[in-house]
Amino acid sequence: MIDSIQDSSGRDAQRLDWARGALGDPHATLERASVDAGFRSYWRSRGHGGSRIVMDSPPALEDVGPWLAMRDLLESGGVRVPQVLARDVDNGFLVLEDLGGPTLAQMMDAENADAWFDAAIGQLLRLQAIAPPAGMGEFGEALLQRDAGLFDEWFLQRHLGITLDCGESDELELAQRRLMDNALSQARVLTHRDFMPRNLMPTTPGPAVLDFQDCVRGPIAYDAVSLFKDAFLSWPLARVDEWLSRYHQRAQDAGLPVPSWETFLRDADWMGIQRHLKILGIFARLHYRDGKSKYLPDVPRFIDYLDEVLPRYPQLAALQRLLDGRIRPAMRSKAAP
Structure with missing residues (x-):
């Protein structure tokens, strides 16, 4: 010492x-x-x-x-x-x-969100148009498997004390496999992996992008859904879908390899679900392993994100059953005095 x-x-x-x-x-x-x-x-x-x-x-x-x-x-x-x-x-x-103190997350509200997100989309499109250099890390199978493990080990087991039976474990694995396969099937572009308002600074021109050192070659929907479904700032689903549609149209106009709108919305939703599960695991790990507990109060935000979109996809019904049958009761029990 x-x-x-x-x-x-x-x-x-x-x-x-x-x-x-x-x-x-x-x-x-x-x-x-x-x-x-x-x-x-x-x-x-x-x-x-x-x-x-x-x-x-x-x-x-x-x-x-x-x-x-x-x-x-x-x-x-x-x-x-x-x-x-x-x-x-x-x-x-x-x-x-010095780009100043407040981040975009601290500047945004319901009135100015459209303008700030339009500006952020412009920065994201420039980022995604850059060809990933040779040897750049890949958001591939290894990272996806690691993310899936974070949710099970740290959020379910360590935080909520949930041990899945064989049938539940198989269902979770199948749902996560579907999410991973979807991510792996998307067009690959330069991917920030934390492109969210907390990492954007309200500068002119801008916003300026921070925390970019871990960029990889990854799925085209990843950064878009990260921007609108932030770890610390939530918006109504209808507005999120509208912003995703704006991004999709502008990405098409810029010549980026986005699929049809219907396919892209599914890709963004599924990419979001994969990311939300990962973040639940990371927040629990920060609390138990690193002594950083300030993130746990945001756990309900991610449960809400899952509640919003899981009903759209019968293929992921196992996650909804896990949420309703095991996670929500465990969270209520943990919160009880």
């Missing part, structure tokens, strides 16, 4: 010293700008010349190179991303433009 504290203190001093030199301000100070960025940390500078964001990505823990490479790739395709003002790749330090 003492070594850890000393290492942290040394990194703090190194970060501040580098930032003052890069900013040309020997009296600049740094304050924490955000959390939950993996091993990276973000700091807002205070001093002469306006604020900047200092990214600290310790080389032994998280190489800043892939972040920079993806930023440059997105910028080359016209996507609005943070500008890099200074860099020390060897030591894992960057100075970025």
Whole structure:
């Protein structure tokens, strides 16, 4: 523990010293700008010349190179991303433009959502038009299997204490197999995997896209449904369907490989269900493994998402039975005093 504290203190001093030199301000100070960025940390500078964001990505823990490479790739395709003002790749330090405090999730409301989502769709279409580079990671079978395991292990078993019998387990596996096959059958494009209002900044032009370092080659419906069925912000299903329709028309006009509207709506719904199940598992894992409990209150949001679309698809009736017969009673029992 003492070594850890000393290492942290040394990194703090190194970060501040580098930032003052890069900013040309020997009296600049740094304050924490955000959390939950993996091993990276973000700091807002205070001093002469306006604020900047200092990214600290310790080389032994998280190489800043892939972040920079993806930023440059997105910028080359016209996507609005943070500008890099200074860099020390060897030591894992960057100075970025300060895009401000509130994210799009904090700025949106029922009145301005149409305009902001139209702007976000524009950024998404630019992102999806970029050819995934050779060697890029794939949102394929391995990732889908991992996601399916998160739901069963962490949400059902660990959080709710549910052990499925053989028949229930087979039904869940079949439903998840159908979701995976659907994802694997979709056209593949550059995929952000967390393209949601919390990772978009209300800039002009914009919105600016953040948290893009884990882009992969993946299903075309993934980012669209992530945008409108956010982990922290919900909208009526009728509005979501309308926004998905707007995205679909604009993607067609841009020459992106979307299928017919009926097929795309199913693909988006099923991709959303797969993502919602994964997120339920991740939120439970964050609570039990990582001691981060602030996400659990959003669990009902994902149950509502499932309730909205599962009735549309008899092929996934097993998930509805699991939701009604096991998950909902377990959640009521867990919430009881």
